[in-house]
Amino acid sequence: MAASTHLPSLVFPGKYSPSINNKKSCRLVCVSAQKPEKEIFLKSKVNTLLDSIKWDGKGLAVAIAQDIDTGAILMQGFANRDALAKTISSQKATFYSRSRSTLWTKGETSMNFINVHEIFLDCDRDSIIYLGKPDGPTCHTGAETCYYTPVSDFLQHPKWFICNRLKIIGWRQLLYTH
Numbered sequence: 001m002a003a004s005t006h007l008p009s010l011v012f013p014g015k016y017s018p019s020i021n022n023k024k025s026c027r028l029v030c031v032s033a034q035k036p037e038k039e040i041f042l043k044s045k046v047n048t049l050l051d052s053i054k055w056d057g058k059g060l061a062v063a064i065a066q067d068i069d070t071g072a073i074l075m076q077g078f079a080n081r082d083a084l085a086k087t088i089s090s091q092k093a094t095f096y097s098r099s100r101s102t103l104w105t106k107g108e109t110s111m112n113f114i115n116v117h118e119i120f121l122d123c124d125r126d127s128i129i130y131l132g133k134p135d136g137p138t139c140h141t142g143a144e145t146c147y148y149t150p151v152s153d154f155l156q157h158p159k160w161f162i163c164n165r166l167k168i169i170g171w172r173q174l175l176y177t178h
């Protein structure tokens, strides 16, 4: 996956900015008349994409955020249609919170957004990757990634991990910044 990959601009209606020639007023009319049609076309393309995803019984699919520069897996959450559509239009990784039954954009409280450059679907279209550049640590604990616990280390030093897990749980209750 090349770092230079970007979502096609066609997918982002918000980025659509037709070049306007001020010298010819008729061109202005033509451009403004074409814009809604183009946006409708783009919305229909996004809807076709959303229809092609194998959402589970609750309308969700796994959504994984990956760092475009380091390849690190940053976090995993779930997306529904609205979360994926918002990620496509805003280019900020957006998920569906199962506990709060609402959309949430990673970074909306911590300001550590994940700026999405490309979105990948897996072969059977039930898992999504948001490939992007994080503005800061992704985990609410302050770690770069949520995946900082190697199972092999845990098996070697279970007591240490249990103690730290208790600390992390307490920290999470105080600083819920996801």
Ligand SMILES: [Zn+2]
Binding pocket: 075, 138, 139, 140, 141, 145, 146
């Ligand atoms: Zn985390």
